[in-house]
Amino acid sequence: MTERLATAPGAAQAASGPWPLRLDDVTVRYPNGTVALRNVSLSVAPGEMVSVVGLSGSGKSTLIRTLNGLVPVTSGHVEVGPYAVDELRGRRLRQLRGSVGMIFQGFNLADRTSVYNNVLVGRFSHTPTWRTLLGLVGHDDRDVVMAALDSVGMLEKVWGRAGALSGGQKQRVAIARALSQEPRVMLADEPVASLDPPTAHAVMSDLRRINSERGLTVLVNLHLMDLARQYTTRMIGLRGGELVYDGPAAPADDAVFEEIYGRPIQARDTLERPS
Amino acid sequence: MTTLPVPRRPRSWPRVAAVVAVIAAITAVTVTPALGGIRVDLGAIARNWHYGAHHIAQMTHLDFSILPRTAKPLLETLEMAVVGAAVAAALALPLSLWAARPTNPGPSRRAVRAVLNVVRSVPDLVYATLLVAMVGVGVLPGVLTLVLFDLGVVVKLVSEAIDSADSSYMEAGHAAGGTQTQINRLTAAPQAWPAYASQVLYSLELNVRISAVLGLVGAGGIGRLIDEVRGFYRYGALAVIILEILVVVIAIEVASNVLRKRLR
Amino acid sequence: MTATLPATTRVVTAPARPSRLAVRAAQLVAGAVVLAALVHLRIGWSDLAALPGALGHYLVLMFAHPNWAKLPYALQQTWVSVQMAWVGALLGVVVSTILGIPAAQGVSPLWVRLPLRGLFAVLRAVPEVIIAIVILTVTGLTPFTGALALTIGGIGTHGKWTYETIEAVPTGTAEAVRAAGGTLLEVARWGLWPAAAPELMSLALYRFEINVRTSAILGLIGVGGVGDLLTGYTQYRQWDAVGVLVIVVVVVTMLIDAASGAIRRRIMGGARTRVVDRTV
Numbered sequence: 001m002t003e004r005l006a007t008a009p010g011a012a013q014a015a016s017g018p019w020p021l022r023l024d025d026v027t028v029r030y031p032n033g034t035v036a037l038r039n040v041s042l043s044v045a046p047g048e049m050v051s052v053v054g055l056s057g058s059g060k061s062t063l064i065r066t067l068n069g070l071v072p073v074t075s076g077h078v079e080v081g082p083y084a085v086d087e088l089r090g091r092r093l094r095q096l097r098g099s100v101g102m103i104f105q106g107f108n109l110a111d112r113t114s115v116y117n118n119v120l121v122g123r124f125s126h127t128p129t130w131r132t133l134l135g136l137v138g139h140d141d142r143d144v145v146m147a148a149l150d151s152v153g154m155l156e157k158v159w160g161r162a163g164a165l166s167g168g169q170k171q172r173v174a175i176a177r178a179l180s181q182e183p184r185v186m187l188a189d190e191p192v193a194s195l196d197p198p199t200a201h202a203v204m205s206d207l208r209r210i211n212s213e214r215g216l217t218v219l220v221n222l223h224l225m226d227l228a229r230q231y232t233t234r235m236i237g238l239r240g241g242e243l244v245y246d247g248p249a250a251p252a253d254d255a256v257f258e259e260i261y262g263r264p265i266q267a268r269d270t271l272e273r274p275s
Numbered sequence: 276m277t278t279l280p281v282p283r284r285p286r287s288w289p290r291v292a293a294v295v296a297v298i299a300a301i302t303a304v305t306v307t308p309a310l311g312g313i314r315v316d317l318g319a320i321a322r323n324w325h326y327g328a329h330h331i332a333q334m335t336h337l338d339f340s341i342l343p344r345t346a347k348p349l350l351e352t353l354e355m356a357v358v359g360a361a362v363a364a365a366l367a368l369p370l371s372l373w374a375a376r377p378t379n380p381g382p383s384r385r386a387v388r389a390v391l392n393v394v395r396s397v398p399d400l401v402y403a404t405l406l407v408a409m410v411g412v413g414v415l416p417g418v419l420t421l422v423l424f425d426l427g428v429v430v431k432l433v434s435e436a437i438d439s440a441d442s443s444y445m446e447a448g449h450a451a452g453g454t455q456t457q458i459n460r461l462t463a464a465p466q467a468w469p470a471y472a473s474q475v476l477y478s479l480e481l482n483v484r485i486s487a488v489l490g491l492v493g494a495g496g497i498g499r500l501i502d503e504v505r506g507f508y509r510y511g512a513l514a515v516i517i518l519e520i521l522v523v524v525i526a527i528e529v530a531s532n533v534l535r536k537r538l539r
Numbered sequence: 540m541t542a543t544l545p546a547t548t549r550v551v552t553a554p555a556r557p558s559r560l561a562v563r564a565a566q567l568v569a570g571a572v573v574l575a576a577l578v579h580l581r582i583g584w585s586d587l588a589a590l591p592g593a594l595g596h597y598l599v600l601m602f603a604h605p606n607w608a609k610l611p612y613a614l615q616q617t618w619v620s621v622q623m624a625w626v627g628a629l630l631g632v633v634v635s636t637i638l639g640i641p642a643a644q645g646v647s648p649l650w651v652r653l654p655l656r657g658l659f660a661v662l663r664a665v666p667e668v669i670i671a672i673v674i675l676t677v678t679g680l681t682p683f684t685g686a687l688a689l690t691i692g693g694i695g696t697h698g699k700w701t702y703e704t705i706e707a708v709p710t711g712t713a714e715a716v717r718a719a720g721g722t723l724l725e726v727a728r729w730g731l732w733p734a735a736a737p738e739l740m741s742l743a744l745y746r747f748e749i750n751v752r753t754s755a756i757l758g759l760i761g762v763g764g765v766g767d768l769l770t771g772y773t774q775y776r777q778w779d780a781v782g783v784l785v786i787v788v789v790v791v792t793m794l795i796d797a798a799s800g801a802i803r804r805r806i807m808g809g810a811r812t813r814v815v816d817r818t819v
Contacts, residue, residue, distance in 0.1 A: 068450055098452035108447035110462035112469070117461055124461075125452030132457040146553040159557050174447070181451055302629055305622040313622050313682035313763075320677060327677035334673075354576035361573040396792035397785065400668075400756040401769060405781070408773040409597045410590060414580050419590075488668045492759060505672055517669060524664035 018046040018217040019081030019099070019184040021067060026076030028062050028241075036062035038241040039076075044234075049211040049218040051228040051249060054238035055261055060221040063238065064189050067219070068100045069093050081184055098125025101178025101216075105190035107170040111163030115154065115173050118162050119145045122180030148176040152206060168199035175206055186210060188220040192227065197271050204231045225257045226270045330510050337518070338511030345500060345519055352496035353523070355414055355489070356482035359421025364475045366422070367429040371467065374430055375437035377445055378459045388434075395427035399485050403494040414495035417486060424485065425478040429471075436470035437463070469538050476531045483527050487520045601782030609780045613768065613787045620764035621791070623682050623757070624750035627689025631750075632743045635694050639701025640727075646705070655698070662695030671757050685762035689750050700742045708734040741803040748799050751792055 021044040028037040065071035078085040083096045149155045152172040192200035211218045237245030237260035372378040374387045406416030448458035490498020504512045641647040642655040671688035678684040713730030758766020772780045
């Protein structure tokens with residue numbers, strides 16, 4: 001057994017900066033027998049912006065969730081920064097998750113409460129439970145929340161109800177939530193699948209800007225070819241739980257995507273309808 | 276002309292007939308004294324009808340002289356209802372979160388639900404009778420009864436509402452590194468608020484009805500006066516008290532409905 | 540890209556929090572009312588402090604050595620209570636349906652609907668115990684009185700549920716039947732009944748569940764059944780018998796709830812009973 005790198009978080013903070021990601025021969029089998037990922041190995045350098053492309057059922061959702069432990073791996077090894085994710089439990093797992101921001105296709109906001117509270121969710125791992133229970137929010141937490149909302153242009157909506165926002169606005173709030181964690185890694189699981197084309201572009205631009213301005217490592221699940229080519233530098237293709245492509249995104253042509261999808265290209269594989 | 280291959284028509288009447296038969300059988304057993312059933316004594320209604328008519332006639336002669344004596348007990352009834360609902364409301368929110376699956380995926384949930392099912396199975400006046408025998412006559416057993424009854428009703432309904440509501444926001448809370456308590460406090464509780472507030476208001480309505488009769492077993496409120504008036508066959512006064520209770524209950528129900536509609 | 544993460548906190552001027560004066564005022568008023576009620580009740584605080592001890596003491600008396608000799612009698616009386624509940628539910632549902640359908644909007648004119656709804660509201664507001672007290676002069680201290688009281692009280696609640704359910708039926712089917720030339724009876728049978736029937740039957744069963752609890756209470760004023768037994772045992776402070784009685788009541792109620800719940804789920808055809816919004 002090779003030595004695991006699970007060092008103390010203090011060491012991670014000392015070496016500030018984005019974290020690398022690594023999957024080593026990872027297989028995920030669900031309790032009902034489905035094998036969602038099969039011997040997948042990949043390595044993402046700190047600060048890279050990577051897209052994971054594939055049809056639904058290809059294992060994209062599972063792969064992204066192995067990185068913060070939302071899905072346990074059946075075999076293999078997952079490393080995020082200094083953490084060996086597959087070995088973490090309880091408090092240490094929550095610490096790791098605190099440094100990994102994640103946004104979802106369904107936004108996953110609490111619609112009945114304010115935008116402020118939703119973004120405050122990002123401060124969970126930085127706040128002791130008793131403070132959250134009593135509703136005590138420190139000044140620095142508040143400042144972080146406001147700054148995060150400001151950076152996605154949603155500051156003026158801070159006190160409004162999250163449910164009253166449009167899809168694009170909700171996703172922005174979700175991004176603010178992730179940013180308020182002060183993360184080292186940003187994960188996005190099909191962030192634009194529920195959005196119309198202009199909004200989708202806006203959100204993808206935000207992600208790219210986060211990657212370039214803050215230098216965060218970004219991993220995005222996409223099923224649309226043109227978005228992957230336009231916004232990410234490196235692309236990973238999954239088909240049937242197996243890795244079938246790992247290379248630069250821009251030069252990937254239709255033939256590459258047909259290989260990844262396992263079928264000819266269709267109109268619904270691109271965001272913009274070909275004119 | 277060729278005949279069409281019509282599929283066989285499913286027969287639903289055997290099942291309906293079976294259901295009707297079961298209902299009829301149970302009813303037959305319950306009303307036949309020879310089988311241990313209760314006596315549906317329609318003859319008694321025929322025989323004693325004039326008693327009833329007499330008393331009902333007495334009741335239409337409303338005896339308002341009882342009114343001053345009802346003021347304090349009626350106020351006590353309302354106060355018990357309010358305090359009972361308030362205490363139950365405070366306890367019900369954490370208990371509801373504890374009893375619902377999204378907010379408490381662990382094993383303690385089943386224990387909480389089991390205890391609550393037992394608490395719900397005891398009728399309110401049974402609690403009152405027992406508590407009066409334990410702690411003595413007064414308003415304390417009454418308030419305790421109301422709290423127990425309300426918890427049984429409110430926690431079940433609110434936890435069921437939480438169970439059936441969309442809880443996808445939970446995944447975001449977990450992904451951000453939050454504990455279950457943090458997630459519940461900041462996101463689950465506000466999501467449950469409309470159901471919770473609605474049920475608390477409803478428990479207040481129920482409380483007023485129940486606390487009106489708690490006094491019959493000595494647990495405070497206007498019930499004791501009802502017992503006294505009945506004992507002296509003062510049906511006119513009884514009618515006045517019933518009217519008062521009616522007015523209060525309906526007033527609270529209307530107010531509660533208005534508030535609950537605004538919460539939606 | 541190896542740039543270090545820039546400092547994320549440059550202090551931003553956030554918009555002011557909207558005034559929540561109305562909410563705060565409402566909370567204050569509610570809190571004041573509760574506090575005033577609490578103070579005025581003059582609950583003996585020493586009694587409250589002694590409460591856990593007293594409860595513990597009696598719980599031990601009741602359940603440490605239950606008097607199982609009383610079990611057959613307890614079961615017999617519980618059966619009487621259940622019978623009361625059943626007859627009360629059956630009669631109540633029949634009458635409620637007859638009265639409740641005309642009370643629905645779209646079935647009758649206002650001068651029919653309003654008095655009916657008023658009747659339901661009044662019957663709902665009067666606790667069943669009081670109804671029993673009133674009618675026992677006619678029918679005596681018998682379980683039949685209890686069943687009648689449950690019937691009359693149940694008409695109030697179940698009548699309301701009936702017309703609410705009918706009103707909640709989507710109008711499409713009824714419109715279609717009417718458009719095809721159906722009579723009022725046909726509209727009711729084919730347009731309303733199929734949609735409303737499952738929920739009405741489910742509510743009828745729920746009515747029975749509630750009645751089982753109420754019948755125990757009616758016993759306390761002497762109409763028979765479990766409540767009767769309870770009054771006797773507690774008056775004579777036979778705690779071991781009380782314990783058995785409580786156990787029987789809890790077990791029987793839970794069994795009936797479970798069976799009724801399962802049947803209701805099957806009727807509604809789904810995993811969850813939709814009676815979430817309805818309470819006792």
